[in-house]
Amino acid sequence: MSHSSEWVPSVWMDTFNELLSDDSELDYEDQWTFNFNYRQTAKLTTEERKRGWKISNPHVHGKFQCASCKNIWSSARVVLLFRYRLRSGRGIVIMRPFGQACRRCKNNMFCLPGVSNTNVEEALLKLFAKIRKNCYGEKDDNDIGSQQKNFKLTKPHESTLCEACQTGFCSERME
């Protein structure tokens, strides 16, 4: 996978639709749509909460490439944000990927993550588990969540290079 450091939104959208239509991850009659919003905030307002919005923030393994020096690095903590709600039979998911900056250039330019198909699928399966639990009241019978605890960080997380940390979102999730 030579181009895996590239951010490809269509992979996320296609995988989302495949998991719904082929694998029936949400086996209900409702219509779900998937969108991106690269500026959405990481916290729900009271108003949003009232309107039924919920948030999920899994992290995945991904790769980045600096646009100026072409430096490539991988990260075990690519932070993702999903806002979702189900209302009157219509479900919406809005995704925001958080970027990382190049440690060589330190130019505060956050690159977006390239994520392998397997890891995209894994992240979306976690999201569907959340949706089944929080929108459909299913019991959380899989322990996908516990897998994340086995995640080994190969190097310390560099907060100054992490967009999620910079927006005050990632660091509070650190163990």
Ligand SMILES: [Zn+2]
């Ligand atoms: Zn660079």
Ligand SMILES: [Zn+2]
């Ligand atoms: Zn961070």
